Amino acid sequence: MTHTSSVGPVADAGPTEVIERAAEAELLEAALLSGAHVLLEGPPGTGKSTLLRQVATGRRIAFVMVEGNAELTPARLIGHFDPALVLTKGYVPDIFADGPLLEAMRTGGLLYVEELNRIPEETLNVLLTAMSELEITVPRLGRVAAAPGFALVAAMNPFDAVGTARVSGALYDRTCRISMDYQTAEAEQEIVGLRTRDIDPTWRARVVELVRSTRDHDDIRFGSSVRGAIDVARLSVELARLRGTTTDDWHVGLAAAKAALSGRIRLHDGCDRTPEQVVTALYVAVFGAEPSESDRDPASDSDASPGSPGEP
Template identity: 45%
Template structure:
């Protein structure tokens, strides 16, 4: 299969999938520039991921939720004109759900045949030359993960009563894992790890997260600008709080801004009064209320801590709006 974008073919090597030496270099550079235009603050990670998949390799992206992993993969597959098939790794993901199964009703009528086989996401990705993206990879059962070994090593799998399925050149297995969450997870076997490249994807810096929040929320003006700055600051503080096992991703900051904007309207804040309101005590209370809605379900308290999400968020709010301004005051 040859994936195209705008009529320009993406031409991997037939055997392994890397770009051809002659035209591939220019092609992958052009792809990177187009893809990067839609991804905020992930230049290095995007370049490394693109290099791996362009080389025909499978890869695991290891990092917390909300760190643009899906955004990067969506941008790459959109650029290549191929599908991105999502699978959630959990205890219910059986080999049959991943590979596919024969339609029971048709089997009763017709017996087993290739025609009544219903492809699972693995077979679909192989046939369509897409990326099979397995989130929470290490939550899937070991026998399900092992089903991928042949697909990754040989770029083909044998299915009983169907035959051998060969992968199209752009087929890749992409996995993601959260290093901060080890409850209900399994350790990857050496056989699986040996077939996967790995890239750690951590949280972005404050400037990049502010740019993401501005883009996703559409907030502008004096009120919007302060909301963006404060929302990112308190969200990042959840990742440093000693009682929090895992803090919120940038999605929490986006929702703080969106919720706060609606609260401001509900509380009668007019556009002409926005600048003055952003400097008032009412504004800080508005941010706290938005924090409770947007962050209390996103932070995970350490099991040994005798506190609640609401108390933690109140501490973070006080640090931001009471202690920090007081410490910065003259004298």
């Protein structure tokens, strides 16, 4: 289990501008100012973490982030006494190492839990107590009350059923829910533009179109987020440099798309194609067929390597 924290402005973690999320940012800030806890729901790559970082930075409040997974036990969330010092000092408060929950409570900060629906039920119960009572009782340490400003903001992808658990109604009853779906094509093009350099806008738009097409394909259960488009663009730039060609080279784009997207999509059970084959089909639909294919001698197709550049 890992967690990060900061007090005041959040440490730079790359571009933090939230594109096309003004309404969600306003709603999140209003919820936190009202003292509510918040649940951000949406697919990966829709800006949930970036949105919260922006709000926390603007309010200059402590921010503690923890990754939700099966290893996030109550002890790791709350904290623990140093075993070595217990032998010499006993269970005294000054040898207790705060976990992310107590760190956020003591500082009156935000506790951000990613992938909430992946944490164990007993850990979720600890969070519910802290949310409801604004205090918890830790064995041998005693009562810990939350400082003013403490709030839980949790995020989860409600569409991912692998390795997740159903979130109870008790949590929904204690949170304000903000739904975050994919942004528009124009917004995603702007996001990719912020994270890449020297990319032709027309070609970048087609990369975004490719990635967005993974979200409504008959063979695909879950498509790629905008992170896939960012990686396709970045890979294309570097691969073109290594091959001594241009970024918009058809073969460069296909290789980058297969590498960036084949692991991000999830196919329906029973699909008889590989992720690479599905990505290739989508790539052809957006970027067109392989250049010069119509000029080839059909008799030589069986001898040619698919996707090899410069085949006459």
